[in-house]
Amino acid sequence: MTQSVSDPTGLHRVLDRPLVLPQAAQRLDTRRELWPDEVRIRVEKLNLDAASYRQLERTHTTEAGEVDGDAVRAAVLDIVAARGKMQNPETGSGGMLVGTVEEVGERSPLGLRVGDRVATLVSLTLTPLVVEDGLERWDGRGEQVPCDGYAVLFGRSIAAVIPDDLDPDLSLSVMDVCGAPALTTRVVGRYQGATVAVVGAAGKSGSLSLVAAKEAGAARTIGVVPHQGEADLLTGAGIADEVVIADARDPVALRDAVVRAGGPADVTVVCVDVPGCEGGAILATSDGGTVIFFSMATSFSAAALGAEGLAADVTMLVGNGYTPGHADLALRLLRGNEGVRRLFERRL
């Protein structure tokens, strides 16, 4: 039934027929023995995706409005037992995990060593997982799940060693959004002295993207936030050349705000997780410019039809969460910038 040769994408652990990718699979093979390019992690904590946890919480709230923590815990155990991975069947989402490297296959390309404390940067939705302690240390409340068990990484998985010099929760919080500054660095570097607008600039991915843009040579950075409270926060952090308030869902308001602050932008980075920001981001960007969509609320057709309807010659990128070296870059940006570090620390 299973393949004897491993595939870097983890296909050899997919039990579904016809074969699908691990993320799309109903069920993964969680055998403890490793294929030569795999790594096994002793799990210490699961970080459930926020949307997934909220769905579980809603489903298991009593009539009196109390969250039934035992029922939430049982639901998570059932999912992991049935699927061999933590992927909420309703939301489709997973999360990440923290643990210690337990065994490294002889042909693993990940560069990990036994004993390394790591966070996985690929989703739990495609990571083989076995829970061994019945989650007995978790009360079923909150997204942070203390856990004893093991997980398996494939040849093409991504895991980052948690640095010694930072609070582990701070590191995780940075790694969670490290794709955005990495791609921003790459795109801004293609322009000469770019004007860069970041929409949702006081958030985690937004603030790191602002700092990344400046380091990559941006001549002017414009941070767009929704209200005065975030404007004060961002101004206090000192990481944007200009701070402007605009509703990103209002295309005309967003365009006008960015233009008044020195735009239109050569590069616009959308980091705000609300639907309907495509038109404004396109209008705020110059011809020949680039929009990077990092929000999962982005609508593909709204972006494609919006640009066509506006005859806008802009390059639109689907924000890929993976760029080589992304975790190291994001941690370095945080270490080197007191303002962005304060923004992160106040969220812990």
Added chain:
Amino acid sequence: MTQSVSDPTGLHRVLDRPLVLPQAAQRLDTRRELWPDEVRIRVEKLNLDAASYRQLERTHTTEAGEVDGDAVRAAVLDIVAARGKMQNPETGSGGMLVGTVEEVGERSPLGLRVGDRVATLVSLTLTPLVVEDGLERWDGRGEQVPCDGYAVLFGRSIAAVIPDDLDPDLSLSVMDVCGAPALTTRVVGRYQGATVAVVGAAGKSGSLSLVAAKEAGAARTIGVVPHQGEADLLTGAGIADEVVIADARDPVALRDAVVRAGGPADVTVVCVDVPGCEGGAILATSDGGTVIFFSMATSFSAAALGAEGLAADVTMLVGNGYTPGHADLALRLLRGNEGVRRLFERRL
């Protein structure tokens, strides 16, 4: 109520408050008089978007299974009268129109002259339209709607003059997909001797993209089609270096087919309008490569999470239907390639 100064995006004709872009508006101002940067077109024919027409047809089918053409016609007239544009409220889609330039505002940047026969390449969903003949020459069956009336183009609209040397229906059919070959040309030109895979290669946008890729310097083009019938068609057209059959929704099959034909690809162009092709397109593309998604069935989150889950360092582009000069490029490619021309002509 309305603005006295025009905006190139057409905001001055939006009657909704708060103000939204013309495409999102419930109602446009269809006054006959032009703002200085506008153009008025005498309409000859509407081409309804296929999804929109199918929805109208379904809604107005009698119990006996007959399409009630009068009811379909009445529905279109009602929409245009209520909204000042032809945008199906259910599907959100519009279509395009053909007509003759009737008046050109003194500051129009579109370069059109009175008497030019044109096709609009911006959607009907944002084009002010008045129907003056009650659509009396249309029986309510089919997407081609003979029509007398007028439409207005904005400063940033796009219209292409229909060439004299080609069948007008052939020109329209080419212009309908001209964004794909234009963006393919631009992206392939950034690589040295690229390997280019086109998924859905026997279709309109796919076949033009193959020819565009070759002209832009691709060293090898791979056309992916779903079955033997299309493989024969594509082989007969002689526009792909390699023709392979694969189900684009099966990531492993798509990857393996492209690799066997000389891949992975530096550039993968997705032109097939079925959901679930994101993973395969990513897997079929080399690290450092680019995937251009031209299918409206693309899921933003499937692309973003898919690439991250595969640790794939690929650039993913939202296929923008507008690139300057796109219509001229596509018509030139068609004129210069007998194979692609035959593929288009057999669809008329």
